[in-house]
Amino acid sequence: MKRRTWLLSALGATGALVVGWGVLPARSRMGSPELMLQTAGDVALNGWIKIAKDGAVILAMPRSEMGQGVHTALAMLVAEELDVPLSRVRLEQAGADSIYGNVAMLVASLPFHPLDSEGGEKPTKIKMAEWVVGKLARELGINATGGSSSMADLWDPMRMAAATARASLVQAAASAWQVPAKDITVANGVMQHASGKSAHFGDMAAAAAGAKPQDISTKARQDWKLIGQSTARTDIPSKVTGQAQFGLDVRLPGMLFAAMHMSPVLAGTASSMDTQAALAIAGVENVVQIDAWGGGTGGVAVVGKSSWHARQGAQAVQVQWQNPSTALADTARIQADLLKALNTESGFTFHEQGVPTQAEKAAATRIDALYQAPYLAHATMEPMNCTAQVKDGKVEIWAPTQVPQMARDMAAKVAKVDKDQVTVHVTQLGGGFGRRLEVDFIGQAVQVAMACKGLPVQLSWSREEDMTHDFYRPMHLAKFQASLDDKGEVTSLRIKSAGDAITPRWMARAAPHLSGPIDMPDKTASEGLFDLPYGFASQHMSHVATKSGVPVGFWRSVGHSHNAFFSESFIDELAAATKQDPLAFRLNWLKDAPRYAAVLKLAADKAAWGTPLPAGRARGIALHESFGSIVAQVAEVSLEQGQIRVHRVVCAIDCGTVVNPGTVAQQMESSVIYGLSAALFGKIDIVGGVVQQGNFPSYPMVSLSQAPQVETHIVPSTRHPAGVGEPAVPPIAPAVGNALFALTGKRQRALPLVV
Structure with missing residues (x-):
């Protein structure tokens, strides 16, 4: 009932209007x-x-x-x-x-459990909701x-x-x-x-x-x-x-270059600046004070004849910064606030079945655990950049963006022109991972271009500006509680999580005209928790949405990226508590989810689950569904000189009909490396509003020598194609964490993993 109320509220306040519009034929996508x-x-x-x-x-x-x-x-x-x-x-x-x-991206935001449509026709309520939201998406x-x-x-x-x-x-x-x-x-x-x-x-x-x-x-x-x-x-x-054109490759006649220097404090602005030293540098053309566009941070841009001149000028300009009026972000305080929220607030119920309270009262044993994940940066290889030209009442931009229309809208807003006066050229992206769903850097580039007398200007961020002014994956905490009867069988599972909701913040930044005045419950906050495939009779999954003040955004696989670590690690805890093999325990609770069981079995078979390994090695297993695809992973792990070493990762995936199997394998490999970097090293700390990590030495990635062998096995399917770029990110952290438990007997409940 709560999910239905949410859906009707999201579709419109006037039910008759929604129903009347909803029965009209869907807009054709053929186009003229x-x-x-x-x-x-x-x-x-x-x-x-x-x-x-x-x-x-x-x-x-x-x-x-x-x-x-x-x-x-x-x-x-x-x-x-x-x-x-x-x-x-x-x-x-x-x-x-x-x-x-x-259309598919908006339809996928509906908060339905994937097993609601497993093994047959979708229930009427799901088909109706997808029809109406699909129509809305076609209109938007x-x-x-x-x-x-x-x-x-x-x-x-x-x-x-x-x-x-x-x-x-x-x-x-x-x-x-x-x-x-x-x-x-x-x-x-x-x-x-x-x-x-x-x-x-x-x-x-x-x-x-x-x-x-x-x-x-x-x-x-x-x-x-x-x-x-x-x-x-x-x-x-x-x-x-080298012929491919990324954002930083754009070159235009007479082009200038600009470097950003933003407030070190998140959401800060420049109150005043001394430009004398910067303008005295040969090759420096101008210094422009920049507003905080698209939910970003204000600062100054230094324009030069080359990017080197611009960066030299950015280092020389003297700026007085104005902190935001709100409390300065601090990760230690935010973590404490999240724990308080978990203990005092009920949150929004995303999924409930059975009678959890009754099962909990009758429990012979109860297992509790608290899991946590930190803020993460996107760390795209190509830092934020945009080339813009404002001339004769028209705006032209060249940008590596995931949202060209929103980039156009931001450019029109900054330049104060109609949208049809803006031309957007989308270059190739040197990594996206969700960071380029934002348009803060678009607004900055256009504002700089307005001060460049009709010449094109390429604005770029340094790695340090990029790392310290991201829209971060939110910090999240989750409490798990499982009840077991006197036979050691799991009778209920209760999960409550807490953390910032991404979608309302993103909509307010990138598309304020589409963002309502009231925050709606955000599926991405609880995905990977409310939609588990395991057939426990009684379940209750809720989320407490918070507002930390830290700019948060979509990070590769979004809520699944940390919630899979929480849920699949706790599933392993239940297997250990009931003295069962982790694979056998999962299969026992997947009897009503045959697709999931098939993927899990394939990964286990290909990894030779249960066979002996060399001394000092152990295997861990994890299963997770996201973006319509089911992925199981088995990780082989050891400790070398006190450091975690992942030797081999076996992936199995059911992603529906496969168009290019080679690309599927490449994305599995990419996802494992990206997810493993976060699992082993990823952490953003904020003290007094200032992000402490500024470059790869303090925010490392998995190196070539640390990269595991990755094997991909695809389940044949005739279903509609599903996602491939993100679904292999979520299972890697729990697979490695579960292997570490098998190896050391120590349960890892926080990311990044440590020994």
């Missing part, structure tokens, strides 16, 4: 040809597909490439349906129309790359757009040759007929533009030639040769 960029000689067939003179296919690409291989995978869908070589598909940045918005058209949702969102629209384009081209050829369309075959972008007539797509594009084919369908699974095959990523050659 006019949405495509008008280029000489190219013919647009719908809002996604253009055909070039030479027969090449041009695809409108609405998602950002940040190393996850999405540009290759989405192009593969189009190449498959059109029967063209992947090399013949070219990408063009999509416009701002709502058809390019990310929020274009964002995040939530491991790109393939889930575009799987149907892109294939249908390509299938429609193919049918139009074939129909045009059939009309020109006076033959039945069914007798025309397509291979490698060439249409052929048994009579010997043939033409490539470019020959028929103009005629196809007016075609209206009927009964269009996408290819049957058994006819796929490209989907499901490991395929070389199309973006790799340009990255190897």
Whole structure:
């Protein structure tokens, strides 16, 4: 009932309006040809597909490439349906129309338990909620790359757009040759007929533009030639040769460079500054005071003829800082506040089944544990940057962003122009991980550009500014309580967590016009706790939402990243308390969750679970579902000179239909390294509002010599594609922590892991 109330509140205050609107047909995502960029000689067939003179296919690409291989995978869908070589598909940045918005990401925010739809048709309430929220998402058209949702969102629209384009081209050829369309075959972008007539797509594009084919369908699974095959990523050659354009690679005629110098105190501002020393440096052009845009921190930007000149000037400018009016952030105080909140507040109930209080009263044994996770930085390889030009009432920006429309909106707000006067060029991203869902650096760049007399300026942050002015993964605490009967069987599980809610803070920063006046319960705070697959009869999962004052944002796998450590570590505790093997204990409670059990068994089998290991090594296992995918991991761990060493990680994943198995393996490997870095080293400390970690020596990553061997095993599936970029992050910390328990007998309940 509480979840239903939340949903209705989120959809609108006037129920009749929502219901009336909700029964209307969903907006089509095919789009009209006019949405495509008008280029000489190219013919647009719908809002996604253009055909070039030479027969090449041009695809409108609405998602950002940040190393996850999405540009290759989405192009593969189009190449498959059109029967063209992947090399013949070219990408063009999509416009701002709502058809390019990310529907799946918003639908995934609904707080439903994944097992509610396991093994059959989804209940009516879920289908209705997804229908209404999906319609809302189509209207809003929020274009964002995040939530491991790109393939889930575009799987149907892109294939249908390509299938429609193919049918139009074939129909045009059939009309020109006076033959039945069914007798025309397509291979490698060439249409052929048994009579010997043939033409490539470019020959028929103009005629196809007016075609209206009927009964269009996408290819049957058994006819796929490209989907499901490991395929070389199309973006790799340009990255190897240095031709790929990241944000910091942008170069424009007359371009200036700017370096940021922000208040060392989070949310602080510059009250006054002495620019004399900075302006005396040869090559320094200007010093601009910068406001706190997009929830960020204020400061000054020094403009120079090169980035070196700008950074020298930034070090020389003397600034008097003004602290925020609110209490200065301090991690020790925040941790104490979270513990108090856990002990005194009931929080919002995300999931309840059975009668937990009754089971707790009848318990023969109770097991309690407190888990905690620290703030984390994103630490993208490419620090925040944006190139901007403000000239003749127009704004043009070049940015590595995950949210081009929100970047456009921020640029328009700062420059005080209409949105249609802003052009956004999305470069490749040197890492995103959720940090580039923010637009603070966009606002800074545009404000600097406004002071540069029409010249373009590239604003960039140093590594230290990037690390100390992030939107951090929140600090979270969670209390676990399990009841056991006199036979040692688990009869109930109660989980209460506490920590800042990300989504309301992000919406207020990035899209204030879409953010309501009241905070709604945030699924990301409790995901990985309220949605466990284990069949304990009585369960109660709640979360206490807090406001620490620390800027928090989406971090790779979001709440799952720490909640999986909490939950899968505690599941191991229950196995130990009941004197059962961790694998056997999990399988016993997964009898009603066969997909989860299958993934767990595959990982265990491939890791040779239960077989002897060399002396001084131990295995740990963990299972977690996130972004529609189920991942199990087995980690082999030892201690070398008092340090944790992870030798091998075996991953099994069920992510639905797989487009490019090679990319899945790459993302499993990437996720393990990213998650392992956080598990072993990740921690942001804040004292007096000042972040203490400033660069990789104090915020280390897993090095090449420390990296484990990672094996990936994919469960065959015919389900709709699910997420790949994030689901392997959550299980690594508990898998390693559980291995450490097997090795040392000491239970790790806090991150980062220590020995």
